[in-house]
Amino acid sequence: MNAEHRWLEAYPELGSGPISTEPYISPDWYAKEKEKIFRKVWLCVGRANELPKAGDYKVKRLEAADTSVIVMRGKDGQIRAFHNACAHRGNTVVTEHGQETYGRSKAAVVTCRFHGWVYGADGALKSVPSEDRFYACFDKQKNGLAPIHLESWEGFLFVNVAEQPENSLAEFLGDYAEHFRGFPFDELDYGFTYRTELECNWKVAHDAFAEAYHVDTIHAGSFPNVFSTGLQNVKLMGPHRTCAVCLTLDAKPTPVAGVANRIAGASLVSLRGESMLPPLINPDRRSDFAFELSVIFPNTLLHISEGIWFTHQFWPIAHNRTLWEGRYYVKAPQTNAQRWAIEHAMTLQRNAWLEDTATMEDTQRAMQSRAKSIQHLQDDEILIRHGAIVVEQFVNA
């Protein structure tokens, strides 16, 4: 066995050849991705605990599925999803403030600002001002909000805009669901969100985060001296994928990091315990385990570590434009000092993400120049290879 090619040997069906850059730069390919991927599969749009009370709602734009979705908790406690489109003349019912809009309605209704049509959290059209001036062909019963399929897993809310999804969320997630089951996502619910729009294809952004080969160069500033021992425990599960990232952590933290780590342990560069990892994560309990890096196809990266988890999401806006959202979660602070320590961890993480995103727009421009039509991947970039192959399978299905 060639230790340098262990993932090729574990997954020979993926092959080892170069990967075409065309899917990253072609508007036609992107149109197919919208139709064959984003309008067909389950997409993670948030967490149930973002909507703690009846009448809480969240509106999320899904440009790649040509819609925006209202996710709302009803008085019965159920969370449902609807297209944000009024049955009257198509105005958005909830006025959006950017990519994500949170709101609360004690009465558990949403009201269109245009002409005041009122919808319940079950989607039913409850009230139409001057209803008697509409004609006999208008039936209030048939003009509720258009529903979108919604299912949840471990507190994550997924929607599927297909009229009839090809599978249930559980079938879609398959073994992935088991791999992460039991991590205390809900207990670590203090979440920071950063977002930006990147002038690059969504897969350029995905790829930049889906390997640890870049740590020694890109993060030489924020995470120095973390000599990488590479990936461990690569597992491909249908269209999804995961691995462990192992880093040799610097024994002596910097002065302020030392104080922060002692108070909250909220940073990726503080020492990692293993009290909350599910049994399938870092199964050998390696001491240099840093975090699990996984991808829920198509556009969600989920990472877990002791006391921390974080996600990246890549929402396509065009073939060369992507909304990136990074969310970082820790246990809610109990004291002012803990809140301070979390601020330090978050600042360090923000800076690392600023380093991560630095290459993406350059990569896109270079790909669009067509100077190179292929890219070469090494063995520890197997998550990228798998991603490219899965996208191709969906697009050509």
Next chain:
Amino acid sequence: MTNQPNLPPAFADLAPFLDWALPTADERQQRRLAATSEGLRAFYDAVLPRLEDILSALDEYPLGALPEELRPLYGIALSLAEVAPHIELYGGAVGVPYAFEEGRFIAVHGGQPTWQGLQPMGFQ
């Protein structure tokens, strides 16, 4: 007229750094980007030796209930969290070296007064 921020007597030596006593993450980031290398270094060197004492003083009050007179001190401690990587890791650079444009990153929590301890994601 607005009240000038002030510090408790035990921390009066940090008065020259009251312009770092900023309540929100966005303001602290802007202040750091507008600083010089020398300014970052002077702030770091002055506050680091007082950090543990500052945090102890702040922890005499529950999170979210910090009295107004201690909020500038908290702002200074939070500015140290913002500045520290630039001294400890980036050789005094005021920006993150080899990075994406900071101004294009939106922090959802960026406008919240940090001392309130609110959920940073934007929902309540």
